[in-house]
Amino acid sequence: MSASFPAAVLFDLDGTLLDSAPDMLAAVNAMRGARGKAPMLLAELRPHVSKGARAMVRQAFPELDDAERETWIPEFLETYERELGLHGRAFDGIEEMLATLEQAGCPWGIVTNKPEYLAAQLLPKLGWQERCAVLIGGDSLPARKPDPLPLLVAAERMGVEPVACTYVGDDERDITAARAAGMASVVALWGYRLSEDDPFAWQGDVLIEDPRELRLAASWPAPS
Structure with missing residues (x-):
């Protein structure tokens, strides 16, 4: 454990900073309703949110094969954009935690697999546009998590060595990317996980139940 805050912190977005599952649910239920299907429950979709758009569409429409499901991703993203931040x-506890980091002089940023144009629209809704030091989305660079490239570029843009950064995320891809980037990692246990996920097997440096910790x-x- 550390006696001081990291030099910089990078966060995943969905399932780590943001409980975006209700927005995602509104999007998939709009798509299901347009096809005469009953709405899903939040509990049915929530564990899949950190796995991305394809995983959510798969859960909402399990009858589709992979090829057809892929053609539905643009519709999902367009529908989700209308529900974004609503x-x-x-x-709970994220705002207090971010304020503590800022008071300690620790800059923070976001590295997400969500398309950058969607993530960027969320920042002003949350009041984070002036506070977030860097934002990298899943389409910002040639590779995305679990590849370490987005984390390495984020550290470079913040002017901090990767080994001085810590990455916080709720999915195994987050911890894999952090380890490959040479960053310490925090497993956000408050986030989204499938029942078969074992966060203790991800080899994160620490596991945290509540962001207030x-x-x-x-x-x-x-530091790593």
Whole structure:
């Protein structure tokens, strides 16, 4: 554990900073309704949110084969964009944790697999557009998580060595990317997981149940 806050912190977005599942649910239910299907329940979709658009469309329309499902992704993204920020919110404790980092002089940014144009629209809705030091989406670079490239570029843009950064995420891809980038990692246990996921097997440096724990410098892992 660390005696001080990291030099910089990078976060995943959906399932880590933002409880966006209600927005996603509104999108898939709009698509299901247009096809005469009953709405899904939040509990049915929520575990799949961190796996991305394709996983959510697969859960909403399991009868489709992979090829047909792929053609529905643009419709999902367009529908989701209309619901963006209308139903979801930051997880409890996130605002307090971010404020603590800022008070400690620790810059923070976001590295997400969500398309950058969607993530960028969320920042002003959350009041983060002036606070977030860097934003990299899943389409910002030639590779996305679990590839370490987005994390490495984010650190470079923040002017911080990767080994001085910590990455926080709720999915195995986040922890894999952090390890490959040479960053310490925090597993956000408050996020989205499938029942078969085992976050203890991801080899994150620390596992945290509540973002409020990260208001304490001692809760953060020591640099890699």
